[in-house]
Amino acid sequence: MELELRGITKRFPGVIANDAVDLVVAPGEVHGLLGENGAGKSTLMNVLYGLYRADEGEIIIDGTPLQLDDPGDAIDAGIGMVHQHFMLVPVFTVAENIVLGVEHTRGLGRLDRARASQEVAELAERSGLPVDPDALVEELPVGIQQRVEILKALYRDARLLILDEPTAVLTPQEADDLFDAIRAFTTEGRSVIFISHKLREHRAIADRISVLRRGRIVGTADPREASEQDLANLMVGRPVELTVHKPPAEPTDSVLEVQGLRVEDAVGTPVVQDLDLQIRRGEIVAIAGVEGNGQTPLVAALTGLREVADGTVTIAGREVVGATRKQILRDGTGHVPEDRARDGLVADFSVAENLVLNLWDAEPYARRGTLQFGAINAHARELVGAYDIRTPSVGTSAGSLSGGNQQKLVVAREFARPIDLLVASQPTRGVDVGSIEYIHSQLVAKRDEGTAVLLVSSELDEVLALADRVAVMYHGRLVGPFDTPISKEAVGRMMAGADPAEVLGAAATSPTTTTTPPDDPATADGSSPGAPA
Amino acid sequence: MSDDHEPEGNPPGPEGDDADERGRTAGDVLLDDEELARAEIEAAAERAADAKSIGLEASFGERFIAAITGTGVIVTLLAFVSALVIGAFIIAFSEDSVREALGYLFAQPGDAFRAAWDAVSSAYLALLQGSVGGATQLSETFVTATPLILTGLAVAVPLRAGLFNIGAEGQFVAGGMLAGLIGFSLTGLPMAVHLPLALVAGLLAGGLYGWIPGILKARTGAHEVISTIMLNNIALLVSGYLISTTLFRRPDRTDPISKSVEASARFPRLIPWEPGLRVNTSLLVAIVLAIVIFWLVERSTRGFELNAVGLNASAATAAGMNPGRTIVLAMTVGGAMAGAGGAAVILGLQHRLTIGFSAGIGFSGITVALLGRGRIGGTVAAGVLIGALQVGGRNMQAQTGTSLELALVIQALIIVFIAAPGLVRAIFRIKADDLATGQVAKGWGA
Numbered sequence: 001m002e003l004e005l006r007g008i009t010k011r012f013p014g015v016i017a018n019d020a021v022d023l024v025v026a027p028g029e030v031h032g033l034l035g036e037n038g039a040g041k042s043t044l045m046n047v048l049y050g051l052y053r054a055d056e057g058e059i060i061i062d063g064t065p066l067q068l069d070d071p072g073d074a075i076d077a078g079i080g081m082v083h084q085h086f087m088l089v090p091v092f093t094v095a096e097n098i099v100l101g102v103e104h105t106r107g108l109g110r111l112d113r114a115r116a117s118q119e120v121a122e123l124a125e126r127s128g129l130p131v132d133p134d135a136l137v138e139e140l141p142v143g144i145q146q147r148v149e150i151l152k153a154l155y156r157d158a159r160l161l162i163l164d165e166p167t168a169v170l171t172p173q174e175a176d177d178l179f180d181a182i183r184a185f186t187t188e189g190r191s192v193i194f195i196s197h198k199l200r201e202h203r204a205i206a207d208r209i210s211v212l213r214r215g216r217i218v219g220t221a222d223p224r225e226a227s228e229q230d231l232a233n234l235m236v237g238r239p240v241e242l243t244v245h246k247p248p249a250e251p252t253d254s255v256l257e258v259q260g261l262r263v264e265d266a267v268g269t270p271v272v273q274d275l276d277l278q279i280r281r282g283e284i285v286a287i288a289g290v291e292g293n294g295q296t297p298l299v300a301a302l303t304g305l306r307e308v309a310d311g312t313v314t315i316a317g318r319e320v321v322g323a324t325r326k327q328i329l330r331d332g333t334g335h336v337p338e339d340r341a342r343d344g345l346v347a348d349f350s351v352a353e354n355l356v357l358n359l360w361d362a363e364p365y366a367r368r369g370t371l372q373f374g375a376i377n378a379h380a381r382e383l384v385g386a387y388d389i390r391t392p393s394v395g396t397s398a399g400s401l402s403g404g405n406q407q408k409l410v411v412a413r414e415f416a417r418p419i420d421l422l423v424a425s426q427p428t429r430g431v432d433v434g435s436i437e438y439i440h441s442q443l444v445a446k447r448d449e450g451t452a453v454l455l456v457s458s459e460l461d462e463v464l465a466l467a468d469r470v471a472v473m474y475h476g477r478l479v480g481p482f483d484t485p486i487s488k489e490a491v492g493r494m495m496a497g498a499d500p501a502e503v504l505g506a507a508a509t510s511p512t513t514t515t516t517p518p519d520d521p522a523t524a525d526g527s528s529p530g531a532p533a
Numbered sequence: 534m535s536d537d538h539e540p541e542g543n544p545p546g547p548e549g550d551d552a553d554e555r556g557r558t559a560g561d562v563l564l565d566d567e568e569l570a571r572a573e574i575e576a577a578a579e580r581a582a583d584a585k586s587i588g589l590e591a592s593f594g595e596r597f598i599a600a601i602t603g604t605g606v607i608v609t610l611l612a613f614v615s616a617l618v619i620g621a622f623i624i625a626f627s628e629d630s631v632r633e634a635l636g637y638l639f640a641q642p643g644d645a646f647r648a649a650w651d652a653v654s655s656a657y658l659a660l661l662q663g664s665v666g667g668a669t670q671l672s673e674t675f676v677t678a679t680p681l682i683l684t685g686l687a688v689a690v691p692l693r694a695g696l697f698n699i700g701a702e703g704q705f706v707a708g709g710m711l712a713g714l715i716g717f718s719l720t721g722l723p724m725a726v727h728l729p730l731a732l733v734a735g736l737l738a739g740g741l742y743g744w745i746p747g748i749l750k751a752r753t754g755a756h757e758v759i760s761t762i763m764l765n766n767i768a769l770l771v772s773g774y775l776i777s778t779t780l781f782r783r784p785d786r787t788d789p790i791s792k793s794v795e796a797s798a799r800f801p802r803l804i805p806w807e808p809g810l811r812v813n814t815s816l817l818v819a820i821v822l823a824i825v826i827f828w829l830v831e832r833s834t835r836g837f838e839l840n841a842v843g844l845n846a847s848a849a850t851a852a853g854m855n856p857g858r859t860i861v862l863a864m865t866v867g868g869a870m871a872g873a874g875g876a877a878v879i880l881g882l883q884h885r886l887t888i889g890f891s892a893g894i895g896f897s898g899i900t901v902a903l904l905g906r907g908r909i910g911g912t913v914a915a916g917v918l919i920g921a922l923q924v925g926g927r928n929m930q931a932q933t934g935t936s937l938e939l940a941l942v943i944q945a946l947i948i949v950f951i952a953a954p955g956l957v958r959a960i961f962r963i964k965a966d967d968l969a970t971g972q973v974a975k976g977w978g979a
Contacts, residue, residue: 305850305851324853324855325850325853326853326854326855328853329852330853335851337851342845342847342848343847343848343850343851344848344851345845345848346840346844346845346848346849347844347845348844349840349841349844357841357848357849357852358852360834360837360838360841360854361834361837361838366834369833369834369835370832371832371833371834371836371837388570390570390573390574390577391574391577392574392575392577396577400577401577402573402577405573
């Protein structure tokens with residue numbers, strides 16, 4: 001289908017989320033929409049999907065201007081959307097989820113499950129997206145759940161599919177499968193709008209890329225011609241440094257010692273088991289892995305947020321098991337939590353208050369139980385300057401900063417004091433390219449100061465760019481750490497559960513050989529040409 | 534295409550004009566770093582200027598807290614006005630002459646409107662005169678406001694920690710009972726010892742009675758709303774039983790009424806030479822306690838924890854705070870304030886315990902705290918306002934025959950309007966500032 005957005009403007013109080021956006025998606029095209037968080041991608045797509053009404057502008061489909069008042073209208077017009085967070089009923093089967101809302105019934109309103117199941121099986125076959133129609137959605141891996149979402153759109157005869165950050169939850173291999181499915185979808189003149197902030201993926205799948213910045217289309221690029229550097233510059237609005245400058249690590253004495261760690265969930269099932277790990281001063285050890293493989297409970301256990309079922313953990317010789325979170329933090333552990341909004345800051349507190357969130361009752365910020373606002377504000381002004389936190393004042397509520405600046409605030413709070421161990425979980429999630437650049441350089445600087453750094457990230461590029469040693473977490477167990485450089489493909493396969501001995505087959509001869517030409521780890525930071533489009 | 538991202542009415546700073554000029558030049562898609570920084574700062578300032586909005590994922594409790602503490606003062610005042618307007622209709626329609634005039638509305642419409650206007654204006658005038666119309670009226674307003682300020686604080690402090698203390702009534706009873714017991718059972722003490730002792734007893738009893746739901750919540754997760762409602766019933770019924778026992782009951786009476794508090798444990802009047810002015814030193818106690826609470830909530834490290842736990846308990850935990858301890862503290866301090874309110878009423882005004890002496894003052898504390906938006910200063914002001922409303926309501930009944938319950942109806946309406954700020958915004962056409970309204974439908978709606 002041919003889609004044209006003409007002069008779409010959407011205002012929110014205080015912000016123009018979309019400013020006269022023009023966009024044309026040709027039949028059979030995969031149109032990449034690239035932009036940082038807050039650039040207006042989601043707003044634009046919500047306008048297209050009928051969730052928001054545009055203040056100005058037209059939506060024209062196959063030459064006809066349309067009024068889309070709600071998602072029902074959009075679906076009738078042949079638009080399908082796969083949200084970043086899936087809209088599936090976990091306890092329903094695949095077929096039930098797909099037909100939900102447009103189901104066939106027999107007499108007296110009984111569902112015709114057999115027919116649904118058969119139709120879904122046929123649809124899956126036809127579109128090259130194999131699924132078991134009778135499987136329960138909650139039992140399926142994330143990649144297959146996403147496939148169900150796409151089938152849902154196909155079942156409603158979507159001719160334009162919007163994919164909102166579809167790869168965020170996938171392993172690299174699953175992402176490749178998704179790209180195959182997208183290519184299959186675009187035969188017969190159907191189109192796809194592919195939203196992502198990852199440059200590499202746009203170059204891999206998009207036929208054309210539109211870059212959105214601060215609500216406006218600032219350029220359209222041909223992925224075959226534009227380099228990642230060009231795209232990044234266009235997206236951010238200034239030249240961006242994509243490479244992490246990192247001198248070789250010079251590790252010294254050991255800081256974090258973990259032996260036989262076991263963490264259990266509420267019913268006693270292990271979520272982390274038999275885990276041994278050692279991190280020395282002056283090195284970054286990164287843990288890669290698809291989310292939900294035990295990284296979150298591991299970090300929680302190491303930093304005193306969660307009970308340890310078995311094993312020992314020491315940080316610079318201090319016992320962690322049995323210590324309170326407060327003791328662990330005050331004794332010299334910094335923690336950048338993975339969910340910034342939930343654990344990292346209090347949105348309604350000011351920037352200054354958030355910068356002392358973990359030192360609120362320590363001198364000089366408090367004396368005899370009374371907060372010393374003079375000291376708190378002076379501390380805040382210093383950190384706002386040193387860490388380039390862009391805020392109107394230290395009294396502004398943290399929630400009104402942009403995502404990247406909120407994260408810089410958390411980083412400033414955790415990095416600014418002397419610590420032995422820094423645990424950074426997904427430190428650049430939902431953060432703009434400019435801030436990513438900055439946070440990466442600060443992580444390396446902290447390492448070079450002699451801090452032991454544990455980096456947990458599901459962004460493989462980030463892991464490979466920063467790590468001195470890489471470990472992979474799969475089903476609660478840790479594989480590695482392996483010395484870098486290590487190939488991206490090898491890490492990707494271990495993330496999917498492959499046996500390390502097999503993956504690193506040549507290990508006996510050369511344990512750190514790199515094997516994959518297109519994703520040469522030496523350039524995994526993003527400066528390489530990446531996969532061909 | 535313009536580079537102007539500032540919304541109307543919010544012009545960029547002096548140097549912003551310059552930046553705009555440069556931004557407009559064709560083909561210039563790259564901003565310099567400084568310009569980008571300024572853009573980010575401006576965007577943050579704009580977001581900060583907007584009233585707080587709340588996310589779609591927010592639970593009912595979060596929405597409720599945000600509704601109370603996040604809406605502007607204007608919305609709060611408009612809620613008060615809206616309640617008065619609806620009250621006016623109730624007054625008009627409960628008036629016989631208005632209903633009669635409505636019977637022949639189409640023949641002589643002027644009569645109905647005139648009758649309604651007369652009824653409403655005389656009732657509200659009586660309300661105003663009865664509360665602030667003279668020294669006696671002002672004295673009564675402050676006498677009524679004193680326990681309301683304290684029970685308001687009893688609700689406001691837990692509210693700041695994200696807890697809804699419905700139990701101020703029970704904590705008030707607990708405080709009043711123990712203060713009364715100390716007040717009449719000890720004799721021969723000088724006032725400098727006896728009065729503070731009785732007051733502290735009231736604080737401790739209320740605090741203990743607030744500590745119970747706090748510890749239950751912290752240790753077992755029992756919801757404080759449910760446990761405090763039940764504890765209210767227990768306090769009211771047990772106090773009724775105790776007052777009829779020989780420990781409390783006046784020996785010369787068979788009906789449940791307690792012995793009288795010794796003169797040495799009574800709050801002295803502030804203006805003793807004017808017999809009609811009942812305002813007493815318990816008002817000063819309430820003010821001092823409000824100042825202490827202000828320090829605790831707004832200036833102390835404990836208050837920092839309290840606010841952090843109330844606004845984002847998981848971030849507070851991640852920062853090394855102890856939400857359980859904070860919950861217990863907030864409920865205990867809240868309970869102590871209600872207990873002080875009970876002591877103020879028994880030692881300052883009634884001087885003896887009767888069944889039902891709490892008379893809903895604890896429940897009114899909820900209105901006071903909500904009207905004060907959980908702020909300490911706001912709660913004190915709201916306590917005076919509600920006190921005036923109640924005293925004025927009594928005068929309204931005496932002078933115009935309008936039912937006393939109307940004052941309670943207005944109080945209830947205020948809560949409804951405050952809890953539904955969207956309603957007030959809609960009535961007064963205040964621009965909604967959150968994005969949440971648009972994005973209700975999600976997924977496949979076909």
